[in-house]
Amino acid sequence: MMTEVKGTARALFEHYPGLAQTLAHTPLADLPAPVARWEGFARDLDVDAVWVKCDDVTGAIYGGNKVRKLEFLLGRAVAAGAGAVITFGAAGSNHALATAIYARALGLDACSMLVPQHNAHTVRRNLLRGYAAGALLRHHANKALVAVDVARQIRQYWKKHGHLPHLIPPGGTSPIGIVGYVNAALELADQIAAGELPQPDRIYVASGTMGTCVGLCLGFQLAGLAIPVHAIRVTRPSFSNDERARRLHTATVKHLRAHDASVPEAAFPDAGFVHRHEFYGEDYALYTEASVAAVRRVRETEGVRLEGTYTGKALAALMADAAQGALHGQKVLFWNTYNSREVEDGGLMYTALPEAVHRYFEEAVQALDVPMAQLLAPR
Numbered sequence: 291m292m293t294e295v296k297g298t299a300r301a302l303f304e305h306y307p308g309l310a311q312t313l314a315h316t317p318l319a320d321l322p323a324p325v326a327r328w329e330g331f332a333r334d335l336d337v338d339a340v341w342v343k344c345d346d347v348t349g350a351i352y353g354g355n356k357v358r359k360l361e362f363l364l365g366r367a368v369a370a371g372a373g374a375v376i377t378f379g380a381a382g383s384n385h386a387l388a389t390a391i392y393a394r395a396l397g398l399d400a401c402s403m404l405v406p407q408h409n410a411h412t413v414r415r416n417l418l419r420g421y422a423a424g425a426l427l428r429h430h431a432n433k434a435l436v437a438v439d440v441a442r443q444i445r446q447y448w449k450k451h452g453h454l455p456h457l458i459p460p461g462g463t464s465p466i467g468i469v470g471y472v473n474a475a476l477e478l479a480d481q482i483a484a485g486e487l488p489q490p491d492r493i494y495v496a497s498g499t500m501g502t503c504v505g506l507c508l509g510f511q512l513a514g515l516a517i518p519v520h521a522i523r524v525t526r527p528s529f530s531n532d533e534r535a536r537r538l539h540t541a542t543v544k545h546l547r548a549h550d551a552s553v554p555e556a557a558f559p560d561a562g563f564v565h566r567h568e569f570y571g572e573d574y575a576l577y578t579e580a581s582v583a584a585v586r587r588v589r590e591t592e593g594v595r596l597e598g599t600y601t602g603k604a605l606a607a608l609m610a611d612a613a614q615g616a617l618h619g620q621k622v623l624f625w626n627t628y629n630s631r632e633v634e635d636g637g638l639m640y641t642a643l644p645e646a647v648h649r650y651f652e653e654a655v656q657a658l659d660v661p662m663a664q665l666l667a668p669r
């Protein structure tokens with residue numbers, strides 16, 4: 291079992307040593323995440339260079355963007371003496387899976403409160419993996435039923451253990467979790483300063499619950515770098531909207547300054563945040579032709595596996611901008627937020643899972659998941 295460690299080598303703590311003493315943090319990630327250049331992918335696109343921040347390998351047992359947030363979220367849970375965490379997401383949530391995997395690594399119980407989503411192979415895989423990681427999977431038709439069940443789970447946990455489980459918000463997005471992406475931006479700033487890559491003219495990243503893009507914007511502000519973050523909205527507007535970005539940014543600045551007054555005041559960077567809505571398609575987790583084409587191109591040119599809900603849509607934005615000549619002569623960076631580590635599902639049959647999720651295995655996947663599944667199959 292890992293224990294809480296303060297003062298781990300993180301760009302954030304090097305820039306603001308006071309935070310290393312005051313912020314609860316558990317090292318889960320293997321940082322800095324590398325950067326790479328996608329030359330094959332960029333060939334024939336009207337762009338000078340495409341770089342990638344490889345957050346797919348943030349953690350040895352599970353990568354992706356959630357690991358950075360969980361360092362602070364689970365750090366807080368451990369510091370509070372919690373024995374269990376409850377988190378929230380759609381049925382195939384990468385965040386719920388990452389929480390289950392890292393909670394277990396820390397010796398905590400995990401419960402995933404899930405709501406319906408469009409069906410895909412990734413949903414099936416994540417449900418099996420979450421269950422194999424020991425998470426209690428609870429699936430409900432809507433948020434109101436989730437709220438009732440959360441109250442029930444908390445009561446039961448209290449009766450059994452005499453203390454409360456720790457709640458982690460959807461996507462790990464709260465000022466506590468966002469700090470993980472402030473750290474990520476400072477980490478990239480250090481890599482730029484060290485000459486590992488040029489300063490990008492813009493960054494493309496998927497925006498789900500907005501923690502990733504807001505943390506990046508704030509981190510670049512703190513680093514004094516003017517790099518516009520193109521936040522590609524992939525969720526419904528109630529999750530990804532400008533007002534929410536502004537509120538999260540303000541709350542994160544307040545959170546950091548409460549722990550270390552040397553963190554400067556920073557107003558929401560209007561020019562540094564470009565919220566893009568045109569790649570969403572018809573719904574959250576419903577793939578688009580453009581996202582499948584983006585996943586195909588990067589699989590064929592770089593051998594990298596993305597998916598259709600988040601990263602495929604973000605990369606489709608980059609490709610569309612290049613096709614329109616908007617990236618002519620520019621160096622851009624794609625932030626890869628999707629886990630690429632192999633995760634065991636223990637060879638489980640879906641019938642071992644709670645009955646409420648059997649439908650994902652018994653009903654057809656969405657039509658565009660058929661070409662997607664072929665692209666993602668091992669060669």
Ligand SMILES: Cc1ncc(COP(=O)(O)O)c(C=O)c1O
Pocket residue numbers: 354355384385461463496497498499500501502503600601627628629
């Ligand atoms: C692969 C992937 N990319 C991007 C995101 C979006 O990150 P955020 O919720 O911080 O906006 C998620 C969120 O679940 C994700 O799983």
